[in-house]
Amino acid sequence: MTIEVRVPTLGESVTEATVATWFKKPGDAVAVDEMLCELETDKVTVEVPAPAAGVMGEIVAAEGETVGVDALLATIAAGEGAAPAPAAAAAEPAPNAAPAAGAGSVDVMVPTLGESVTEATVSTWFKQVGDAVAQDEMLCELETDKVSVEVPAPAAGVLSEIVAPEGTTVDATAKLAVISGAGAATAPAAAPVAAAAAPAAATAGKDVANAPSAEKAMAEAGLSADQVTGTGRDGRIMKEDVAKAVATATAPAPAPAPAPTAAPRAPVPADDAAREERVKMTRLRQTIAKRLKDSQNTAAMLTTYNEVDMTEVMALRSQYKDQFEKKHGVRLGFMSFFTKACCHALKEVPEVNAEIDGTDIVYKNFVHMGVAAGTPTGLVVPVIRDADSMSFAAIEKAIAEKGKRARDGKLSMAEMQGGTFTISNGGVYGSLMSSPILNPPQSGILGMHKIQDRPMAINGQVVIRPMMYLALSYDHRIVDGKGAVTFLVRVKEALEDPRRLLMDL
Incomplete structure (x- = not known):
């Protein structure tokens, strides 16, 4: 029929x-x-x-x-x-699995890569054809513009085919490999079970399932159901609701400028060429290069400088660091002081915490602080959300946790989006002075540098003080020189007398 x-x-x-x-x-x-x-x-x-x-x-x-x-x-x-009806499902394949043509075989698919990420490069295979694999054992690692994504085995069996070898660029729906000898739960007839059960699992505790298109959009955007307000029947989340939530959480980046054409490479003598090593740029490095150049091409970038006497901050840290670590379980560093000082200054000079959207200026009544972190594969900027409402301990814990995840390549796309201002600490590498480049669409970035003892004139006397140069790069289209200098002076004042932060002065 x-x-x-x-x-x-x-x-x-x-x-x-x-x-x-x-x-x-x-x-x-x-x-x-x-x-x-x-x-x-x-x-x-x-x-x-x-x-x-x-x-x-x-x-x-x-x-x-x-x-x-x-x-x-x-x-x-x-x-x-x-x-079978969804309620009868006893097991379902992992999100990166799809039934293969033959029963007992499972296709290993590219997992969800994150908002706006449409392709990845296969960087490393941990298994070879013929190897036995256990369920959830790591098969390979994919490299995207921002993060590395590990692909686990959706079922136990034998890796029978590698479809995408190392170095292959794959899209978000591509097949990576095939596992044979998998259990019957992954046979083709179970596909509808997985499709129907997935929305139910994502909406546990709700009386109605969200729209499948909304589930897909939330997964791509890195949002959970509790971050989206449903307007469908009985609170059901629809695709349009996810689009609104994404638009609210993440302001659109400026349209990228056309990539400049590189000058042709000059001829290299044969004996020099034999001693060269040519390595393809990682996707992360290509993205860093493109975004930084886009920032220079788009923003009217200018940098203003000042210096701060770190005596009081260092004394306060030295006095309380042991008690702080004992109570909060995290070390007291300098980043929490700088984060607090910047949040304080951004309230007085809100244009540094704003962005341009077409012909509008969007002022942010919150601070999502980006903290630039160097990793073995390049620079990433995890975001500490609502840093202006966090304590010193909460800031230190968040920075430590995201810093570790960045070094391990475990950051998600959602953790690197939505920042309103950025701090970059080149001092950890010994930098004495630099001009940081804006992280678009943000309008300000603070550069921290090395703390160095220098002779200073204090009350008519030459004394040795631990000094640090500060650099604020800003978008002159939205931030005037007066606002930039005022912001940097307020940061300097808060660090040279940390009691001002307590008194909100």
């Missing part, structure tokens, strides 16, 4: 829609009410459920086609290989 899947009623005055996404393909088993496809109108997104259980037949309206109300979308062969 063949059942037709038709376009449902789209709403008042809406007569046509566009087929946006098919969640099933011909030959797939489907369960009753399982989402088959998604239609987009000029007002809302409409999901089309399966009217009966069976096997997906012909797809009449492909993705991108415009269809009218009651138009034929697809057919279902009812009762043939019907999928």
